[in-house]
Amino acid sequence: MLFNSVEFLLFFPVVVVIYFLLNHRYRWIMLLLASYYFYMSWRPEYIILIIVSTLIDYFAALQMGRAITPQRKKIFLLLSLFTNLGLLFTFKYFNFFNDSVRAAFNTFNIFYDVPAFQMLLPVGISFYTFQTMSYSIDVYRGIKEPERHLGVFALYVSFFPQLVAGPIERSTTFLPQLFEKHEFNAARAVSGLKQMLWGFFKKLVVADRLATYVDAVYNNPQEHSGLSMILATVFFAFQIYCDFSGYSDIAIGGARILGFDLMENFKRPYFAKSTKDFWARWHISLSTWFRDYVYIPLGGNRVVKWRWYYNLFITFLISGLWHGANWTFIFWGALHGVYLVLAIWFTQPVSRISGLLGLKSESGLNTIIHVVWTFTLASFAWIFFRANQISDAFLIIEKIFTFQGPVFLSNLSSVAYGIFGILLLLLVEFQHEYGFFNIKLFNNTNVVVRYSSYAAVVLLILLIGVFDGSQFIYFQF
Amino acid sequence: MNKTERNNWKRFLLKLISFVLILVVLDFAFGAILEYFYWNHNGDRYARHLQYTVKEADEDLIIMGSSHAMRSINPAILEQKTGIKSYNAAQAAQSILFHNALLPVLLERHKPSIIVLELAAWELDYMPIHYDRLSFLLPYYKDYSEVRQTVDLRSRFENLKMLSRIYPYNSSILTILQNVLTGRENPPLGNGFDTHPTVMKIDPNEKIAISDSAIAAGMNQQLRQDSLKLAALIDFCQTANKQGTELIVVMTPKLKTLGINSISLKNISKILNAQNIPLLNYSRDPEFLQHPEWFYDRSHLNTEGAEHFSHKLADTLKALINKNSDYTISQKMNETPDPG
Numbered sequence: 001m002l003f004n005s006v007e008f009l010l011f012f013p014v015v016v017v018i019y020f021l022l023n024h025r026y027r028w029i030m031l032l033l034a035s036y037y038f039y040m041s042w043r044p045e046y047i048i049l050i051i052v053s054t055l056i057d058y059f060a061a062l063q064m065g066r067a068i069t070p071q072r073k074k075i076f077l078l079l080s081l082f083t084n085l086g087l088l089f090t091f092k093y094f095n096f097f098n099d100s101v102r103a104a105f106n107t108f109n110i111f112y113d114v115p116a117f118q119m120l121l122p123v124g125i126s127f128y129t130f131q132t133m134s135y136s137i138d139v140y141r142g143i144k145e146p147e148r149h150l151g152v153f154a155l156y157v158s159f160f161p162q163l164v165a166g167p168i169e170r171s172t173t174f175l176p177q178l179f180e181k182h183e184f185n186a187a188r189a190v191s192g193l194k195q196m197l198w199g200f201f202k203k204l205v206v207a208d209r210l211a212t213y214v215d216a217v218y219n220n221p222q223e224h225s226g227l228s229m230i231l232a233t234v235f236f237a238f239q240i241y242c243d244f245s246g247y248s249d250i251a252i253g254g255a256r257i258l259g260f261d262l263m264e265n266f267k268r269p270y271f272a273k274s275t276k277d278f279w280a281r282w283h284i285s286l287s288t289w290f291r292d293y294v295y296i297p298l299g300g301n302r303v304v305k306w307r308w309y310y311n312l313f314i315t316f317l318i319s320g321l322w323h324g325a326n327w328t329f330i331f332w333g334a335l336h337g338v339y340l341v342l343a344i345w346f347t348q349p350v351s352r353i354s355g356l357l358g359l360k361s362e363s364g365l366n367t368i369i370h371v372v373w374t375f376t377l378a379s380f381a382w383i384f385f386r387a388n389q390i391s392d393a394f395l396i397i398e399k400i401f402t403f404q405g406p407v408f409l410s411n412l413s414s415v416a417y418g419i420f421g422i423l424l425l426l427l428v429e430f431q432h433e434y435g436f437f438n439i440k441l442f443n444n445t446n447v448v449v450r451y452s453s454y455a456a457v458v459l460l461i462l463l464i465g466v467f468d469g470s471q472f473i474y475f476q477f
Numbered sequence: 478m479n480k481t482e483r484n485n486w487k488r489f490l491l492k493l494i495s496f497v498l499i500l501v502v503l504d505f506a507f508g509a510i511l512e513y514f515y516w517n518h519n520g521d522r523y524a525r526h527l528q529y530t531v532k533e534a535d536e537d538l539i540i541m542g543s544s545h546a547m548r549s550i551n552p553a554i555l556e557q558k559t560g561i562k563s564y565n566a567a568q569a570a571q572s573i574l575f576h577n578a579l580l581p582v583l584l585e586r587h588k589p590s591i592i593v594l595e596l597a598a599w600e601l602d603y604m605p606i607h608y609d610r611l612s613f614l615l616p617y618y619k620d621y622s623e624v625r626q627t628v629d630l631r632s633r634f635e636n637l638k639m640l641s642r643i644y645p646y647n648s649s650i651l652t653i654l655q656n657v658l659t660g661r662e663n664p665p666l667g668n669g670f671d672t673h674p675t676v677m678k679i680d681p682n683e684k685i686a687i688s689d690s691a692i693a694a695g696m697n698q699q700l701r702q703d704s705l706k707l708a709a710l711i712d713f714c715q716t717a718n719k720q721g722t723e724l725i726v727v728m729t730p731k732l733k734t735l736g737i738n739s740i741s742l743k744n745i746s747k748i749l750n751a752q753n754i755p756l757l758n759y760s761r762d763p764e765f766l767q768h769p770e771w772f773y774d775r776s777h778l779n780t781e782g783a784e785h786f787s788h789k790l791a792d793t794l795k796a797l798i799n800k801n802s803d804y805t806i807s808q809k810m811n812e813t814p815d816p817g
Contacts, residue, residue: 468609
């Protein structure tokens with residue numbers, strides 16, 4: 001079930017009302033059934049994968065809790081990791097791996113004919129497997145006690161607002177919330193609805209509107225000019241941001257209405273002043289996951305310099321692979337790894353140049369230069385993320401640097417709506433980032449201003465939103 | 478539920494209901510304004526074109542189809558050669574789903590003698606975008622049941638979305654504002670023919686598209702067939718037949734080979750044969766393939782190409798229309814060689 005569907009607009013209020021009418025003791029059952037229904041409305045049979053992952057991790061964690069020797073503990077951790085990574089490999093990476101091996105063998109004229117796995121990628125598999133793996137690792141590390149309530153644990157794995165595209169929640173913060181009694185709180189409900197509304201705006205008005213232009217250009221890179229490529233790339237930067245952060249807003253807002261606090265997943269990433277800062281603001285639940293379960297176990301920065309660079313690069317390479325089984329995503333991840341290593345190398349020379357130019361680190365001009373530069377780097381990397389294949393990405397880059405030809409503008413009003421959406425988004429985020437104008441709309445104390453701002457956003461969605469029920473990009477990951 | 482929680486609910490529901498009421502009023506007001514400008518302003522020539530087809534068209538030969546028909550068939554030339562008053566009611570980017578919704582609406586008010594339906598060879602392939610584009614019919618949803626049946630194919634809850642008065646005019650506000658503020662009155666499409674004078678840029682890659690190897694490549698393009706489109710085509714033929722309107726199906730010349738040997742084309746031929754409806758397939762007409770300068774892009778003719786094509790089509794139509802006998806066009810067609 002998509003958040004931007006009428007089905008969800010009917011499903012969600014029904015869940016909220018039944019949830020609060022039920023006795024606290026039975027609420028987990030209701031939420032678990034709702035979550036399974038939510039997932040099964042897409043493809044019922046794939047619920048089996050969630051159940052398998054849930055049962056194995058529940059059992060493995062209990063055994064880890066009972067284990068007397070570290071070796072035995074490790075065996076059950078490996079059982080959990082192999083199950084989750086095995087599911088991921090089979091459903092997400094097998095065909096990519098198979099094709100890559102076939103291509104490599106063909107280069108040497110070796111016959112290789114393992115057939116492709118003809119299955120659809122289960123929605124959200126990368127999210128729920130990572131969430132359950134973090135639980136198993138935390139139990140192994142002794143950070144978290146094994147959960148004995150199978151039903152509540154199953155709900156932790158499948159909680160519908162964040163099941164298919166995160167935020168990837170940690171058991172230490174989210175599991176205890178599932179036991180707490182949540183009373184209906186009007187202020188929380190209003191705050192949740194506001195966040196959901198803003199999420200719908202991002203998805204329907206900005207992301208889906210920009211998608212029409214981006215798809216037209218990126219699906220036919222041969223036929224478009226460098227200028228169109230630049231415009232489509234900038235549009236894609238905002239499309240993916242609004243698509244994914246819009247989903248997170250709806251998930252966080254929805255959970256808040258039910259009484260749960262999910263972690264913040266985006267913090268105005270396009271106002272980041274460096275790539276490091278960008279990753280502290282973009283898909284925070286995933287970047288902290290990689291930090292805690294990949295980067296730090298590899299040694300983090302408490303190692304010799306070359307090893308530190310290696311750790312950074314490998315972490316981002318894996319992050320790229322997590323996003324999709326395609327060389328485009330691996331390149332995207334690797335590129336971010338390279339950005340971070342280069343940023344470390346160039347920290348001192350850049351500050352020296354800034355000093356020579358008389359730019360103070362906190363000056364407005366310095367901030368603008370850094371924000372624009374970071375956005376440019378992120379956008380350049382998005383080319384690999386969005387391109388249908390790696391050769392397309394290089395063609396697009398070549399075209400961008402040759403800079404020839406007219407701008408593709410087949411539907412001017414659609415482009416205008418998209419630009420309007422971007423400007424409004426930037427204005428709101430600029431205000432949140434710097435508090436420059438001191439204008440409050442959604443949180444204004446004046447009820448007329450507050451209600452007018454809610455109504456204006458709803459009207460904007462109705463007037464210029466896209467209602468074709470398109471999927472969220474991150475569902476495929 | 479304790480007292481505090483009950484109070485919380487009450488407060489929240491009160492706020493929510495007030496807000497929903499405000500929204501209903503605003504939606505009604507904005508929707509009414511948009512509706513007024515949609516029906517009463519001439520700025521949006523394509524909306525006006527559709528309005529004319531639905532409410533006014535009284536020509537005896539009506540052309541229906543997509544941008545291929547809109548840009549390639551000049552009704553003035555057909556009129557001049559056949560002596561039948563003609564109108565091009567084609568709508569850019571639309572498919573048989575759209576035409577099938579429009580036909581009964583048109584026939585309810587006026588019965589033309591001949592309908593020329595333009596189809597692409599890939600017409601029956603499943604393309605989700607064709608369902609999205611049915612949104613162009615939303616302003617007619619309320620008044621025409623035939624339109625409702627088709628528009629409801631867009632999603633399960635289209636009828637719920639239509640509770641909003643703004644929704645049928647979604648995305649039209651900029652055009653309306655622009656037209657109203659600038660006082661712009663776009664010239665109507667006249668007889669519905671909307672041509673492009675530009676000549677397609679031809680590079681070596683484009684030439685490949687007209688070579689035999691591209692035709693062979695076209696044979697491999699087998700996309701999933703859309704059963705709803707199949708049903709729509711059958712329905713379209715039967716509706717025309719029931720109303721006693723002669724139907725002729727045309728495929729315009731194209732440089733691209735997409736679908737030329739597709740299942741879609743085979744299905745179209747099968748449906749038309751079963752109903753004895755002529756198919757004039759010019760999509761690989763050698764005369765046009767030898768003149769890439771007659772094209773605006775690989776699937777649309779430019780002004781010069783449209784003129785050549787309209788003359789050619791008019792000659793064929795004229796041959797089909799036997800004024801002196803009781804033959805119907807479909808019977809006559811069986812004696813005429815396929816021009817494609």
